[in-house]
Amino acid sequence: MGYPEKRGTYWRGRYKLADGKYGTVSDETGVVIKFATKREAKQAADAEEVSVRRGERRDPSLGQETFGEYAGRWYAVQDLAASTMQNYRRHIEEHLLPTFADKALSGVLRSDVERWEKAEKAVYAASSVKTWRSTLHLIFEDAIDEGLITSNPAARRRGRGKRAGRSRDRGPEKVVTDPFGALLIAERAALLSGRDDEFVAVILKAYTGMRWGEIVGLETEFARPGTVRVEWQLYELDSGELVRVPPKDDSYRTIDTPEWLSALVADHVARTKPTPCPCHGKAYVFRGQGAARAGGHHGAKLVDVARRASVSTGTVSNVLNHPERVREETRVRVELAIAELGFVRNAAPSHEAAHWRRNGFATWLFQPAATGWYPKKAPQEPRPVPLLGAPWPGVPARGRGASQRADACWLPIAKGLTPHGLRHSHRTLMEDLGTEKVLMDARMGHLDGSVSARYAHVTPGMRQRLLASLTDQWETALAARLALSPTSPVRALNDLLRVRAGAP
Structure with missing residues (x-):
């Protein structure tokens, strides 16, 4: 604690700042306070030392760096x-x-x-x-x-x-879904993208609990019969670069997969025939959605022509496709802008996007699939995904006037669910199935540092019971989907429904 110090006719208070270093009680201007009694100096010194311990006082000779x-x-x-x-x-x-x-x-x-x-x-x-x-x-x-x-x-x-x-400071509860919800979301995501990649990826994530970066970074050599090996992940930096790094917390692991899931992934790889990407030189199970030009976007785009001519993109499209609908003055202005910018119509991209982008996948594929709504993007407000009702569960209407041509929309499946929520869903499903904690931790890539965990080990029996239970959950979800409609616009799911129904 602080102590009083006699200085001629007065006392001053001294208090500890750090080991071997002491300060003197002073006023706001830095002038040492002279106390008339020893007791007053002691009390003031004690108060200053308490302030130092609480972080309310600083040694003026230290920490002057900003x-x-x-x-x-x-x-x-x-x-x-x-x-x-x-x-x-x-x-x-x-x-x-x-x-x-x-x-x-x-x-x-x-x-x-x-x-x-x-x-x-x-x-x-x-x-x-x-x-x-x-x-x-x-x-x-x-x-x-x-x-x-x-x-x-x-x-x-x-x-x-x-x-x-x-x-206090409690955040919103994490939204999860069941196997049937995951199946419906996977189907919708594939309908939104117009291909099977999203269907296979969402199902794989829901039944393995893999992280998003591990799904995007899954190389074909690690998708093996009966297992998926988590050896790498692709992490997206703010610059947009995707770096190939070890899984989070070095959670290298081998995840057992049911026979039907291994076949689904293997069929997908055989159909898409992945080739090494230009950024990492590795063949990945899943491709990015959409198209990209090599080295970035080169040349003028439709929107650039519209800006140069001070018209809408719809007017530019009409000049290209229905020039008779556009006034002569406007048509000439647009054609001049096309010539000045060197715009090439339908310029073919040199390659498809190599990988998904987290925000693009979550915002424009997963969220609309889970909720049935597109998010807000200026100048448009949140809006339902416009659908053509047949075949069930509806095909997204695209292009100009899509909302006017739509005759159906999707109901929410799991509002607030995120791609990472599928990882929570998988853990919750295993809890519901009575899976042993040691197996759940091994599957999720979690480390249990407790003493009891040192004496618990995964056995073949545990693994087989879990795979059998996951298969039962899948079959139940597939049967429920078949009861809604015997077919699907998604090719991979349609094949599964036909087999489930006993069709050749």
């Missing part, structure tokens, strides 16, 4: 996975620097951190703010190790603040 300067140095020496480095950079640049950049390290108080956190929670989800505060805490901890500050203002104090129980 937070922005130190955060830049701190980030530069980190040597972590590309995904972690990307996340740290986003946390620092977007959420920490706007508030703390110009503050000295020693000038950041606990109250500053609390005010920042409260302001962030007014805009962002509490779970996200918690992650950003953890990064802030880590930076200050390293500053303490370097001797720049003596305490961490971002450290949480136990037993303080609101008494809100477990409901």
Whole structure:
């Protein structure tokens, strides 16, 4: 604790700042306070030392480097996975620097951190703010190790603040679905993309619990009869680059797959005949959706012509396809823009997109499949997926006037479900089936550090029971889908329904 020190005719209070270093009680201007009695000096010194321990006082000789300067140095020496480095950079640049950049390290108080956190929670989800505060805490901890500050203002104090129980900072409950819901979502996703890749990928994810990056990064050599080997994943950086990295937390594992699932994946590979991608030189089970030109988009597009001619893209389309519908003056202006830009109609892409993009898949394929609605995208508001009702469950109407031509729409299956929610769904399904925890952890790539886990091991019997149960769930879901309609516009599912119905 603090102590009084006799100085001629007065007493002054001394308190501990760090090991071997002490401060003197002073006023706001830095002038030492002279106390008349020993008791007053002792009380003031004790109060100052308590403030230091709480992170409310700083040694003025330390931490004069600004937070922005130190955060830049701190980030530069980190040597972590590309995904972690990307996340740290986003946390620092977007959420920490706007508030703390110009503050000295020693000038950041606990109250500053609390005010920042409260302001962030007014805009962002509490779970996200918690992650950003953890990064802030880590930076200050390293500053303490370097001797720049003596305490961490971002450290949480136990037993303080609101008494809100477990409901405080509680996020929304994760949405999951059952095998039948996963089957219907997989069918819709394939209808939206116009191919079978999405059907096979969603089913594989729902019955293995693989992470999104592991599905995208699944190479053909690791899709084996009876198993899927998780050896790599593709992680998408903010720049758009997909990097080939080990699975999260080094969760290398071999996942058993039922016979029907292995056959579904094998048939898909045999039909699509994957070739090595230009970015990694590896053959992947699944391709990206849509088309891409080599090296990026080259040459003028329809929208560029429309902007140059100050008309809509629909007017440009009419000039190309129905010039008689366009006024002569407008037609001449559009044709001049086409000539100036060197626009080539129906320029063929040099290759299909090699890989899915997380946002594109989740926003324009998975979410509409799960909810039946397209999300908001300016200038359009959220809207139902326009469908032509036959054949069941409906085929998405495309092109201009799709909403006017549509005669049906989809009902929601699992509103709020995300691609990662299928991983939660798989774990929940295994719990429902009574699967042993050791097998669930091995399948999900989770590490149980408890003592009891050291004495639990996966056995062939456990694996066979789980595969049999997953097959029963699949057969039940397929039978329920067959009861709705004996056919499907999705080729892969249509073949499965025909076999289930006993058709040749």
